[in-house]
Amino acid sequence: xxxxxxxxxxxxxxxxxxxxxxxxxxxxxxxxxxxxxxxxxxxxxxxxxxxxxxxxxxxxxxxxxxxxxxxxxxxxxxxxxxxxxxxxxxxxxxxxxxxxxxxxxxxxxxxxxxxxxxxxxxxxxxxxxxxxxxxxxxxxxxxxxxxxxxxxxxxxxxxxxxxxxxxxxxxxxxxxxxxxxxxxxxxxxxxxxxxxxxxxxx
Amino acid sequence: xxxxxxxxxxxxxxxxxxxxxxxxxxxxxxxxxxxxxxxxxxxxxxxxxxxxxxxxxxxxxxxxxxxxxxxxxxxxxxxxxxxxxxxxxxxxxxxxxxxxxxxxxxxxxxxxxxxxxxxxxxxxxxxxxxxxxxxxxxxxxxxxxxxxxxxxxxxxxxxxxxxxxxxx
Numbered sequence: 607x608x609x610x611x612x613x614x615x616x617x618x619x620x621x622x623x624x625x626x627x628x629x630x631x632x633x634x635x636x637x638x639x640x641x642x643x644x645x646x647x648x649x650x651x652x653x654x655x656x657x658x659x660x661x662x663x664x665x666x667x668x669x670x671x672x673x674x675x676x677x678x679x680x681x682x683x684x685x686x687x688x689x690x691x692x693x694x695x696x697x698x699x700x701x702x703x704x705x706x707x708x709x710x711x712x713x714x715x716x717x718x719x720x721x722x723x724x725x726x727x728x729x730x731x732x733x734x735x736x737x738x739x740x741x742x743x744x745x746x747x748x749x750x751x752x753x754x755x756x757x758x759x760x761x762x763x764x765x766x767x768x769x770x771x772x773x774x775x776x777x778x779x780x781x782x783x784x785x786x787x788x789x790x791x792x793x794x795x796x797x798x799x800x801x802x803x804x805x806x807x808x
Numbered sequence: 809x810x811x812x813x814x815x816x817x818x819x820x821x822x823x824x825x826x827x828x829x830x831x832x833x834x835x836x837x838x839x840x841x842x843x844x845x846x847x848x849x850x851x852x853x854x855x856x857x858x859x860x861x862x863x864x865x866x867x868x869x870x871x872x873x874x875x876x877x878x879x880x881x882x883x884x885x886x887x888x889x890x891x892x893x894x895x896x897x898x899x900x901x902x903x904x905x906x907x908x909x910x911x912x913x914x915x916x917x918x919x920x921x922x923x924x925x926x927x928x929x930x931x932x933x934x935x936x937x938x939x940x941x942x943x944x945x946x947x948x949x950x951x952x953x954x955x956x957x958x959x960x961x962x963x964x965x966x967x968x969x970x971x972x973x974x975x976x
Contacts (some may be wrong), residue, residue, distance in 0.1 A: 616839065617836055617837055617838055617839040617890075618838060618839040618840070622839075646836065667839075669837075669839075669890055670886070670889050670890050670892075670942065670945070671938060671941040671942050671945065672880050672886070672938055672941075673880065674890070675836055675837075675883050675886040675887040675890055676836055678877065678878075678880060678882070678883050678886055679883045681877075681878065682877065682882075682883065705900075705906065705907040705908070706907050707906055707907065709906075710906065710941070712937075713879075713934065713937050713938045713941055716879060716934045716937070717878050717879050717880050717934055717938075720878050720879050720928075720930055720931060720934060721878045724878070724927075724928075777902050777905075777906075777907055778902060780900070780907060781900040781901065781902060781907060784899075784900045784907075785899050785900055788844065788845070788898035788899055791841075791844075791845045791898070792844075792845045792848075792898070794845075795842075795845050795846040797845060797846065797848060799899075801848055802844065802845065802848045802897060802898060802899070803848075803897055803899065803910070804848045804849050804912065805849075805912045805913035806849050806912070806913065807849045807850075807861065807862050807865045807894055807895060807912050807913060807914075808849060808850050808858075808862060
């Protein structure tokens with residue numbers, strides 16, 4: 607069975623933007639797929655699912671300039687369990703960063719490529735998303751859903767594909783819109799912008 | 809001087825506070841972003857990390873000693889860095905042609921980063937790029953990345969901090 611295993615490596619996997627991308631991806635993928643949300647207690651179970659699959663997708667946000675620690679812990683465990691099993695699926699990556707520049711994902715992509723090469727996985731390519739927290743709720747949603755469809759086609763065919771996308775606006779406008787978003791978030795918790803800008807760290 | 813390490817260090821350096829993060833309870837960040845929107849500047853997970861990130865913010869001289877895995881900080885160190893989110897504001901800025909978060913009261917730092925456990929040259933290059941990117945967000949004004957074999961970490965630490973910060 608040509609099942610594609612999709613592994614969400616976000617710290618807040620059930621509520622994550624990565625999950626929104628996963629849901630859309632599963633809707634457009636024509637092959638069977640199953641989603642797993644990582645937590646520190648299911649590394650072994652998810653590692654085995656990946657190791658027995660034909661194709662796998664790791665989907666996660668950029669976190670402090672690279673991959674989230676919960677995913678890193680999973681890779682450590684996957685490497686260890688991989689010593690027992692011969693099968694190696696083709697692994698695709700979907701990474702989204704909150705900043706507008708998808709280029710900020712490059713170090714995380716290098717880390718993943720290094721891991722996959724070291725452990726003899728076939729690398730299927732990456733969908734690198736900038737403005738990943740905003741794009742799905744913006745007028746530019748079609749840009750990212752279009753790329754997900756294209757990526758899904760490559761996965762179905764077992765092809766290699768690396769593509770990227772982000773909201774096509776200026777950085778300065780992105781900053782303005784982002785700051786408005788965060789001000790509203792703060793005010794929903796009764797915090798003013800000045801309070802949110804405190805220099806105090808405690 | 810603040811020394812953050814993921815391995816036990818026997819060395820005593822009078823001018824430094826040494827924190828072995830593996831002897832502390834530091835949970836994973838949950839990406840709740842309450843430290844930005846609900847309790848600005850303060851993490852709602854009240855474990856040992858709440859005593860560490862204010863020290864990181866205040867430090868002007870800082871050393872990281874960490875295992876490098878796949879070109880990244882290994883899990884304990886990466887988890888600790890992720891829990892430094894209260895050092896940043898949610899608000900964005902354009903800095904060096906890129907969007908980044910505004911910082912709170914974070915001192916500009918001179919840093920030494922000692923990575924050990926590297927298995928390939930490629931990992932070194934990835935790790936250097938990662939530190940370069942972190943430098944923007946943790947206000948590292950200057951930094952030096954050194955790779956060591958694990959058994960030589962203390963020797964290198966003493967040499968580097970003596971040359972750089974404990975000049976008589």
